[in-house]
Amino acid sequence: MRRALITGITGQDGQYLAELLHSKNYEVFGLVKGQNNPRIDMIRAEYPYVELVSADLQDLSSLVGALEQVQPDEVYNLGAISFVALSFKQAELTANVTGLGVLRLLEAIRMVGGPDHKIRFYQASSSEMFGKVRESPQTEETPFYPRSPYGCAKVFGHDITVNHRDSYGLFACSGILFNHESPRRGIEFVTRKITNAVARIKLGLQETVALGNLEPRRDWGFAGDYVDAMWRMLQQDEPGDYVVATGRTHSVRDFLNAAFGHVGLEDWERFVTQDPRFFRPAEVDLLVGDATKAREELGWKPQVDFETLVSMMVDHDLQLEARKAGIDLP
Ligand code: NAP
Ligand code: F7E
Secondary structure, three states, X not given: OOEEEEEOOOOHHHHHHHHHHHHOOOEEEEEEOOOOOHHHHHHHHHOOOOEEEEOOOOOXXXXXXXXXXXXXXXXXXXXXXXXXXXXXXXXXXXXXXXHHHHHHHHHHHHHHHOOOOOOEEEEEEEHHHOOOOOOXXXXXXXXXXXXXXXXXXXXXXXHHHHHHHHHHOOOEEEEEEOOEEOOOOOOOOHHHHHHHHHHHHHOOOOOOEEEOOOOOEEOOEEHHHHHHHHHHHHOOOOOOEEEEOOOOOEEHHHHHHHHHHHOOOXXXXXXXXXXXXXXXXXXOOEOOEOOHHHHHHHOOOOOOOHHHHHHHHHHHHHHHHHHHHOOOOO
């Protein structure tokens, strides 16, 4: 059995990746941080096959200890401060976890993996690195221009991954993933914030939802599809970097239209207010990715389209909120 260690196991992607690797007969280990982290119980209950290991991306010796204990064949670094808005308020923490955390993990792999570097490494890079985009669609060759402390930290994580591959021959891959969502998406991100509000408004539990800028455009895909691309990268003969995206872009406004439309509320403007608190000091206006390399070299393509994704998330939140409120759905 191959052994995989996932950092960020309690996050959206960590959960989908654990399921995927388990279905492929891996022994799955999940790195968890903190003293009394409430999400650990959720992982224990819902993913009982995941063995939990305690460490923190801010603590090199804990990472070395985790790798020594697990002796993984593959390491997927999904752990990060991943919320762009938070990164403006806690920039140093973001640089430390999302940026320097990658370097610490790579150094730990060099120490524990030995001279033959048998541990394969995946880095969760991000389309946020393209920021104020230099061209559209964005490819592996598009220059970076990050627009947030999060984007800056991801550029460092990306570059240091490439550096360690070039300098030390590590099998290190970087997936430049565009936004991917699901019913497991954190409620702080705009898609889930909207689908949860749509469900609550439809059920009469909430009247309006306050949002920020409705014009930015994102290339939104389904997280379940994207973790498959991560795994495929580590199965190649040679390591490389890959854009993972759908190639379609929609605005926040389009997302609102689709989500409210799904429950028959066509006049969504009357349920949405705008609040300056949700605007960012600098915005990423447009992202759309060209995943030709992933398609040709990895045989990867997305299975879930935008409309299906929105419906899946709204339906999930309708069930969730109805259950919590004790409402019987027809
Ligand atoms: P997420 O739901 O926010 O999960 C982030 C994970 O990082 C959580 O498990 C969190 O653990 C962990 N973490 C935070 N600080 C840590 C630390 N100091 N040490 C160890 N772990 C720590 O993120 P996601 O959406 O699954 O994304 C996974 C990765 O892909 C992230 O690196 C993200 O930046 C990147 N990415 C995401 C997208 C996307 O659209 N989802 C696109 C491109 C790249 P706790 O539960 O303990 O806080
Ligand atoms: O914002 C706008 C906001 O927070 C999307 C992370 O997974 O994807 C994600 O980053 C857009 C932005 O995601 C609200 O200004 C308007 O333009 O859902 P988001 P993100 O910033 O694109 C990338 C690829 C990552 O790597 C990140 O880790 O929506 N927006 N009003 C809002 N956003 C939020 N969160 N809340 C609002 O009320």
